[in-house]
Amino acid sequence: MSDNQLLEVIEHYINGEMSNDERARFEILRNENPDVNNLVNEHKHFTGLIKQYGERLELEKRLDAIHDEIDVYTLKEELMIHPSWIVQLWRTHHSKISVAASIAIFAVLCTMFFTGYLNNREINYVKLRGEVTQLKRKTDLLNNKFNNLNSPVKKNNNPGKFRGTGFAISSNGYIVTDYHVINNADSVYVQSADGKSYRTKVIYSEPQTDIAILEINDPSFKGLGAIPYDFKKSESDIGENVFTIGYPRDVMVLGPGFLTASSGFNGDTTQYQVSTPVDFGNSGGPLLDSKGNIIGIINARETHMVGAAFAVKSNYLLKTIQDIPADSLKETLSLNNKNVLAGLSRVQQIKKLQNYVFMVRVYNQ
Amino acid sequence: MSKESNSGIPSDNEVILGILNNSESVLKRLYLAYFPMVLQLIINNNGNTDDAKDIYQEAIIILYNKVKTGNFELSSKLKTYIYSICRRLWLKRLSQMNKYGGDIKDFQEYLAVDDETEKNNERDLQFNKMGNALQLLGEPCKTIIEDFYINNRSMQEICENFGYTNADNAKTQKYKCLQRLKKLFFQQK
Numbered sequence: 001m002s003d004n005q006l007l008e009v010i011e012h013y014i015n016g017e018m019s020n021d022e023r024a025r026f027e028i029l030r031n032e033n034p035d036v037n038n039l040v041n042e043h044k045h046f047t048g049l050i051k052q053y054g055e056r057l058e059l060e061k062r063l064d065a066i067h068d069e070i071d072v073y074t075l076k077e078e079l080m081i082h083p084s085w086i087v088q089l090w091r092t093h094h095s096k097i098s099v100a101a102s103i104a105i106f107a108v109l110c111t112m113f114f115t116g117y118l119n120n121r122e123i124n125y126v127k128l129r130g131e132v133t134q135l136k137r138k139t140d141l142l143n144n145k146f147n148n149l150n151s152p153v154k155k156n157n158n159p160g161k162f163r164g165t166g167f168a169i170s171s172n173g174y175i176v177t178d179y180h181v182i183n184n185a186d187s188v189y190v191q192s193a194d195g196k197s198y199r200t201k202v203i204y205s206e207p208q209t210d211i212a213i214l215e216i217n218d219p220s221f222k223g224l225g226a227i228p229y230d231f232k233k234s235e236s237d238i239g240e241n242v243f244t245i246g247y248p249r250d251v252m253v254l255g256p257g258f259l260t261a262s263s264g265f266n267g268d269t270t271q272y273q274v275s276t277p278v279d280f281g282n283s284g285g286p287l288l289d290s291k292g293n294i295i296g297i298i299n300a301r302e303t304h305m306v307g308a309a310f311a312v313k314s315n316y317l318l319k320t321i322q323d324i325p326a327d328s329l330k331e332t333l334s335l336n337n338k339n340v341l342a343g344l345s346r347v348q349q350i351k352k353l354q355n356y357v358f359m360v361r362v363y364n365q
Numbered sequence: 366m367s368k369e370s371n372s373g374i375p376s377d378n379e380v381i382l383g384i385l386n387n388s389e390s391v392l393k394r395l396y397l398a399y400f401p402m403v404l405q406l407i408i409n410n411n412g413n414t415d416d417a418k419d420i421y422q423e424a425i426i427i428l429y430n431k432v433k434t435g436n437f438e439l440s441s442k443l444k445t446y447i448y449s450i451c452r453r454l455w456l457k458r459l460s461q462m463n464k465y466g467g468d469i470k471d472f473q474e475y476l477a478v479d480d481e482t483e484k485n486n487e488r489d490l491q492f493n494k495m496g497n498a499l500q501l502l503g504e505p506c507k508t509i510i511e512d513f514y515i516n517n518r519s520m521q522e523i524c525e526n527f528g529y530t531n532a533d534n535a536k537t538q539k540y541k542c543l544q545r546l547k548k549l550f551f552q553q554k
Contacts, residue, residue: 003540004536004537004540007540007543008536008540046547046550047514049491049495049550050495050510050546051514051515052488052491052492052495053491053492053495053496053499054511054514054515054516055515056426056492059425059426059429060422060426062389062392063392063396063422063425063426066392066393067396067400067418067422069397070397072404072414072417073414075400075401075404076404076408078401079401079404079405079408079409080409081409081470
């Protein structure tokens with residue numbers, strides 16, 4: 001019996017189209033032969049599935065037909081709960097609105113962060129040591145390395161990483177500048193207005209007031225002559241005519257102005273606020289009043305305000321000088337207390353001053 | 366049967382008897398009776414009218430199958446039962462579409478009906494598989510199989526429809542078709 005015929009017999013059997021006789025014989029066959037039995041069950045199951053499919057399709061058709069009779073649109077209008085349009089807007093778009101809002105907040109925070117709005121001290125307030133053209137330095141370094149490939153002789157033409165200003169406090173070569181100028185320095189040189197450069201050593205520094213004392217220890221140094229200015233011990237008053245000189249560029253630059261506040265950034269009482277124009281490189285420069293007394297040391301400015309510079313008060317300088325341990329001093333540090341600038345015009349004052357104000361060059365790796 | 370019972374909401378027993386007897390009118394009245402309730406549930410919970418139709422028909426089919434298999438026991442009002450099934454199905458659909466916001470606005474009381482929708486899933490799967498298999502089978506096999514096994518036509522009729530010269534040819538053809546259908550059906554995952 002072929003499979004085809006067997007299936008036909010099975011179908012007859014399942015549909016009950018057999019005579020009793022046939023049926024009895026088939027049941028015997030089914031009992032004896034498990035393969036046939038399996039075939040019968042399988043076929044029953046599968047045709048059942050086909051029937052189910054058919055019924056379901058039929059039912060869906062009927063349901064669709066019924067559904068088509070319903071006026072869904074009017075029903076919908078009746079049953080829909082109509083919240084106010086703003087609630088609806090929120091409900092349909094709330095995820096998009098939330099995302100947009102988060103992005104907006106994030107963007108605002110980012111902008112605030114990168115524009116420095118969030119940390120006002122660090123960014124609004126910059127210390128004024130000049131960073132000498134990084135790019136040029138890097139190129140030089142690269143050139144150096146390149147040249148060194150051929151010649152083993154090492155050439156150092158490093159122009160100095162940072163620059164500031166300093167001024168003499170005694171004729172035997174003690175110079176004051178800002179601590180932040182010489183901070184992390186490997187070596188510090190000073191260069192006078194006539195172009196001579198001397199090696200110096202940091203002998204004392206006070207980070208709290210941002211003051212550092214240097215000593216010229218260069219064999220070519222021959223002494224400075226009498227210092228023309230003296231140091232004011234008392235505080236100066238607001239409105240006083242002041243000026244500073246310093247090396248924001250390669251030449252000395254005068255910065256005239258007024259003393260505008262008796263405290264510095266964020267109410268720092270160790271400093272004055274002055275309205276002189278200053279730039280990077282002015283740090284450590286002397287602040288003098290019209291009579292030629294040193295009243296402070298330029299150290300920083302506010303970035304968000306034009307003409308707001310800060311200077312450490314001279315009485316802190318005097319205190320620092322007193323605090324220098326005696327064994328750090330090779331020679332006696334005797335402060336000048338004779339002011340020869342008092343009656344002179346500004347032009348004359350500066351002529352006398354310029355030899356005592358130095359450009360400070362700082363080298364580090 | 367009184368005239369009154371031919372319109373309006375059918376009683377729960379009427380519905381069950383009607384389904385068992387394949388009554389067209391009871392089915393229609395059942396459908397019309399509860400559709401607004403389901404529509405209300407779905408359109409007020411992020412759905413549209415087509416979703417409502419799908420979900421409601423699925424629920425009716427579940428009820429239908431359950432009654433037909435004979436193990437249906439109504440533990441609550443039919444209305445509550447249908448509402449619960451639709452609610453369950455709709456929640457499932459919402460979470461599949463990632464639209465489920467965590468709460469659903471309810472209009473009726475409802476029961477927990479988890480396992481019934483699960484069972485229906487199985488049936489749905491087989492239904493889809495069979496549909497696909499029949500599509501792949503192509504003509505004339507599809508029609509032969511449908512005519513013979515679903516519409517219960519005799520081999521003689523099929524023979525005439527397809528112009529086979531004798532019933533044996535038709536039978537051979539039908540046998541081949543059935544074998545292919547089985548193969549297609551069981552091949553699917």
